[in-house]
Amino acid sequence: MSILINKESKIVVQGITGKAGLFHTKQCRDYGARIVAGVTPGKGGIHVEGIPVFDTMEEAVRITGANVSMIFVPPPGAADAILEACASGIELAICITEGVPIKDMVMAKRVVDDSKTLLVGPNCPGVITPGECKVGIMPGYIHKPGKIGVVSRSGTLTYEAVKQLSDAGLGQSTCVGIGGDPIIGMKFIDVLKRFNDDPDTDGVFMIGEIGGGAEEDAAEWIKKNMKKPVAAFIAGVTAPPGKRMGHAGAIITGGKGKAVDKIEALKNAGVLVAQSPTKMGEAMMAAMKAKKKK
């Protein structure tokens, strides 16, 4: 078992004929993902790499039975692609696109929350269940099948973490890059819940960074609900205070957002926080050992 995607997942790629879309479609298929369809408006009827292309998501889902969408549509049309995915009734949409306007995402998020579709991203590396299925832009070779769930706001820092886990002999059940934008679909808690319920996940590694209050919210949830060991790393401990956005930013988060506060909140929730980004694998190892002793 795993969460969100597995070898049965049938994937449709929105924006399949673009340069990035096509490149990563091939990469994902080489990894073992079942890419059953592509969608590019105006190109319905053609095949790319042997994959049928449709004009609309409705058609693609109806004809191929796709249940997961990977979105590579450029920023001006990305939110519309998310809305179209929702309207098609697909189970899961993973939006890789970076640079989606805030206003578009406010509306898209509202629609997603009212629908049965789960959204991961935007501006994220995607989701991978090692050895089974890859829906995203992460390098497959650093991952190993195993029992650690990974959830992260970051992209390349996740690769660093996963590599350290794999090197330490800790394979992964599923790795979810939730994305670093201010508005995203699934948040830390949504993913943690699924790892908590997944019989094949024994522990979770979480990667956060400065800004916002998502890590603090996750810490609170972990304290109350999490049955499995959690280790974490927060990037930006030494970052100088960033360029501030007037007074409103500070008011809205009520002073949240600093790395020290996030680390404190996580420690209070019993999470083992790696002191250095070079010790992420070690921290996870220690958290798993501590659990066994109990």
Next chain:
Amino acid sequence: MNIHEYQAKEILSNFDIPVPRGRVALTADQVERAAKMMGGTCVVKAQIYAGGRGKAGGVQLVHHPEQAHELAKELFGKRLVTPQTGPEGLKVRRILVEEAVGIAREFYLSITLDRSTSRYCLIASAEGGVDIEETATKSPEKIYKLTIDPYTGLRPYQARKISLALGLNGSLSEDCVNLILNLYRCVLEKDCSLVEINPLVVTRAGWLLAMDAKINFDDNAIFRHWEYHDMMDYSQLDPLEISAGKFDLAYIKLTGNIGCMVNGAGLAMATLDVLKENGGEPANFLDVGGGATREKVAEAFKIILQDKDVKGVFVNIFGGIMRCDVIAQGIIEAASEVQCTLPIVVRMDGSQVEEGKKLLLDSGLNVKCVDFLGAGAETIVQMLAEAKA
């Protein structure tokens, strides 16, 4: 993206939000003439991309055009240091001259994105002015927040609740309702990530007026607002940050001597953390983007080396599916172009790592290759210490 106060007021004015009469000036003579037009008594406001100007002497009331001239001469070219600028301050190149207005009451009003609800949020307080953040922490009950549902938008009855809570009544309350609705219209039409009026005042004559205004545009929406480009004041940005922006690189100058080039913001921050842990001081934050290309790597490298404080460079690229030999070529190309002899440590992961390493080691550059993040940080700190000795 940031804009000046006078530009923000121009925009608000286009959305029927009343602002004081004012003129923007580029020379002391222009300031004097504008002051004459205002009748002598006026407010002289330095325009920089930061708040906290009042306490730094950047906003002053003057009573004669000559006095305005004197003050302008002093302000133009001066680096104004406020709690929001950093120690080096920001240079004053434009001054806004505004009519002086008698103030009866001050409020705070803003609309911004609330990450926790993923919606726009209206914030208002009857305790406006410079100490709004203190109010927010010390007496949060004095701050009113309203989350806006994108389905319905901001409704008049909701705006009315806010204006009544601020203690306004009668026609003034209805004026405030309209102002709030216009402010939300501005956020949507102009793709603002923040619009802030602080203070919003009731004048002694009984009118509402936006005395100070701040607008941030959503960087992701620039593609549908051609008018933003002309509003940018490049004198307010670090020259290296400007050249980085042209190549879509996120660059922030820091105070140390180790130049850093990393792909991805999270990994870049983590790299700075590891450098500090090893006793190194990063000279910059630089994110070449998740999928760095050869051109981007080369440009990034050149930008790092333009900083004269840089005595060594640490490159940390977790390319994954990217080819390391291509990245190595980018580094070599840029380093030879600017004849770089500084110590360089490169940590790469991805495909063709060995080919990439070989290219670097054969390039004749003062370069070492490492396999791990920690080892990379240690090595560059060590190389710098040796170079000094």
